[in-house]
Amino acid sequence: MPELPEVETTKNGIMPHLAEQTIDSIVVRNAKLRWPVPSRMLKKQLPGAKITDVSRRAKYILITTNQGTLIVHLGMSGSIRVLDKSVKPEKHDHIDLLLKNGAVLRYRDPRRFGAFVWAGNTPLQHPLLAELGPEPLQASFNGKYLYTLAQKSKRAIKLFIMDHHIVVGVGNIYASESLFLAHIHPKRISNTLTLTECNQLCKTIKQVLKQAIKSGGTTLQDFQQADGKPGYFKQKLLVYKKQGEPCSYCGSQIKSEIIGQRNSFYCTRCQK
DNA sequence: CCGGCCACCTGCGGGC
């Protein structure tokens, strides 16, 4: 489910409830996520730990404590909410992190593609995070950077910008949206892009992600913010899942096509 | 090293 804006929204939503809180205990109802949840380790490390920071790297949420860091990924269908511990868990609520103040951080993930791992004191060295490219909203992700790497790649540009070695956080929704805004066809071979096009694409990636964060992310089916509300960016999508509808620029029909096993949406007239 | 493909899992909507 979640791309960077949804993860950012979740992180911002849970942060005020977690900051400075002390963990009481952890309950793992189903440890079968993408990798087995290390229940024994978590039960040893977490009780009594004080949460000092909640941050995000790529689509991972990092919950830092004085004992080490939890790395949480929401996969395709995950969500996190902060509730009172009296609220009963439902079918896919796999993990509870109980706080001393009576609140519970509840991890839900129907498809179980997500992850809940323990990273010790150097989380950025963790194999999941160590090889990641730059954050899209940082200045180091710019047109020149994109152009330099794109020149070495023969893949379709859509797959290229979704590769987290290149830049993190651009998933299937926002890849289609940014390419549309940049007037670049998703199947253009990366090394045919000009510096001008890379500048433009970089700009539209930042623009789309920023606007989506502002709207609280995109809710297609089951994404919910930490307070249970949906994200409102869906109303602003221009091409994603709009096949057959008129392009908002030129009026011709939006097409859909599978690129690298993912459905992709674009305007054949506006995107070259 | 790079690119392409698969797998992991559940729920939902559409067609019959």
Added chain:
DNA sequence: TGCCCGCAGGTGGCCG
């Protein structure tokens, strides 16, 4: 109603 199929926001790992 109910069953079956295809599809879904991600990404590590394997193969050639």
